[in-house]
Amino acid sequence: MNERYSRQILFSEIGKEGQKKLLNSRILLVGCGALGASHAEMLARAGVGFLKIVDRDFVEFTNLQRQTLFSEADAGERLPKAIAANKRIGEINSEIEVEAIVADVNHSNIESLIEDCDLVLDGTDNFITRYLVNEACVKHNKTWIYGAAVSSYGTTMTIIPNEMPCLRCIFEEMPSAGSAPTCDTAGVIMPIIATISAVQVTEALKILVGKTDALHKSLMQFDVWQNDWRKIKLSKPNPDCAVCAVRKFELLDAENAGFETTLCGRDAVQIQPPNASEIDLQNLAERLSSSGEIKLNEYLLRLTIENYELTVFKDARAIIRGTDDISVARSVYAKYIGT
Ligand SMILES: [Zn+2]
Numbered sequence: 001m002n003e004r005y006s007r008q009i010l011f012s013e014i015g016k017e018g019q020k021k022l023l024n025s026r027i028l029l030v031g032c033g034a035l036g037a038s039h040a041e042m043l044a045r046a047g048v049g050f051l052k053i054v055d056r057d058f059v060e061f062t063n064l065q066r067q068t069l070f071s072e073a074d075a076g077e078r079l080p081k082a083i084a085a086n087k088r089i090g091e092i093n094s095e096i097e098v099e100a101i102v103a104d105v106n107h108s109n110i111e112s113l114i115e116d117c118d119l120v121l122d123g124t125d126n127f128i129t130r131y132l133v134n135e136a137c138v139k140h141n142k143t144w145i146y147g148a149a150v151s152s153y154g155t156t157m158t159i160i161p162n163e164m165p166c167l168r169c170i171f172e173e174m175p176s177a178g179s180a181p182t183c184d185t186a187g188v189i190m191p192i193i194a195t196i197s198a199v200q201v202t203e204a205l206k207i208l209v210g211k212t213d214a215l216h217k218s219l220m221q222f223d224v225w226q227n228d229w230r231k232i233k234l235s236k237p238n239p240d241c242a243v244c245a246v247r248k249f250e251l252l253d254a255e256n257a258g259f260e261t262t263l264c265g266r267d268a269v270q271i272q273p274p275n276a277s278e279i280d281l282q283n284l285a286e287r288l289s290s291s292g293e294i295k296l297n298e299y300l301l302r303l304t305i306e307n308y309e310l311t312v313f314k315d316a317r318a319i320i321r322g323t324d325d326i327s328v329a330r331s332v333y334a335k336y337i338g339t
Contacts, residue, residue: 004093005047018209019047023096025208026050028117030105030133032081033057034188035147036123037069038197039204044089046205050097051089052117055081056104056270057319058300058311066190080299080313102299102313104261104272105129107252110136119204120144123197125183127174128251128261134159134167135249143207147200151186152225154196158203158215161244162237169238170219184266191224260326268321269329279316279337288336308332 009019025048029036032055040053059067059074059081067081074084086100103109105124114120114136122145124130130146137144138161146167147156159166199220206214219232237244261270281301285294292305303310308322310332318337320329 004095008046013211013214014205014209018211021209022047022205023049025119026052026117027204027208028052028114028120029054029123030113030120030129031055031123031125032069032085033063033123033125034066034183034190034193035149035197035200036121037067037081037085038193039121039123039201040085040089041069041092042197042201043204044093044096044098046201047093047096048204048208050099052099052101052113053082053085054101054103054105054113055085056102056313056317057081059084066188066193077297078295078300078302078311079297083299103315104270104317105132106272107132107254111140111252114140114142117142119207121200121204122146122148127180130167131174132251135243135252137161138166138244139247139249139252145200145203147196149192149196150181150183150188152189152192153221153223153228154192155219155221156196156199156203157219157234158207158217160212160215164217165234165237166241166244168243169241170234172242189225192222195222195224260330262324262326263319266321267324268319269323269326270317270319271329271333272315272317273333277316278314279312281312281314284312284337291336303336305336306332310336312337 005019008014009016027043027048029039029051032040032053040051043051058078059070061075063070064075069085069088080102082100082102086098089098110132120137120142122130133144141161143160145158148154203215218234221230239245242248263270281296285296285301288294288303292303295302301312308320311319318333320332323329
């Protein structure tokens with residue numbers, strides 16, 4: 001066995017056998033922002049053999065204060081986070097495999113994303129995606145580890161379908177849009193990211209090496225500024241839960257679900273045209289060259305026009321900054337990219 005893992009193998013709860021299991025494990029990381037980047041780095045260093053990293057966003061300078069995998073150069077180039085993470089992980093541990101996917105996680109792709117993975121880690125920044133992940137994981141009986149952090153506090157919980165309560169058992173109603181503070185409105189400090197991601201990754205290691213007795217089996221809440229650490233013990237799933245008891249998968253089955261999302265607190269809207277084919281960004285750049293200022297890299301095109309900034313990805317998805325109004329964003333999209 002590679003010397004690289006010797007200190008982890010000396011830790012008796014993992015040992016040689018555990019290390020082999022880690023190398024043969026496959027994890028889906030949903031989101032590669034602050035929590036996700038931290039998950040990715042720890043799991044790559046620990047030698048988890050396969051990481052599938054899905055993220056819809058690109059690196060910005062405001063990320064660098066807490067998103068440890070990314071550099072100034074990544075922000076300058078506006079690299080998609082999944083791509084920048086893959087590049088950095090290649091420098092940290094070239095022996096593991098990473099699949100980087102630049103995409104929005106939604107009802108059309110979540111089931112195929114989790115299919116070949118043993119475990120799912122939550123690194124998202126919004127409740128809609130978390131409830132969607134919860135439904136997909138309950139439906140396909142996959143364990144997932146919820147985590148959220150904002151300001152100086154955070155929450156985490158490990159969800160083993162049918163054994164432990166699911167997200168919907170605990171939080172029956174999804175917080176309505178705009179009601180919960182976000183990192184973009186309330187700010188966030190890096191130590192809470194480190195705390196929550198450390199608990200999530202430790203839980204992941206326990207599961208992957210088969211030491212499920214060591215799981216914390218609770219809803220853990222931390223406030224690193226107020227020095228408040230709580231552990232609320234969890235027992236059985238809620239027998240009336242709409243998701244894990246009734247098995248009603250509202251978000252997954254939402255055939256007519258909108259593909260537009262307001263990116264909370266960011267004065268931006270994401271537009272995802274359904275059934276779109278891949279866009280030739282070079283072509284689009286030529287077509288838009290007289291419309292405004294254009295920046296292009298291998299993964300995305302950015303157009304600054306009127307009062308908006310459009311970032312278009314190869315999968316035809318776009319993030320339109322300068323509005324939080326979905327209909328305005330839609331018309332900007334139609335005007336410059338077409339439908
Ligand atoms: Zn439930």
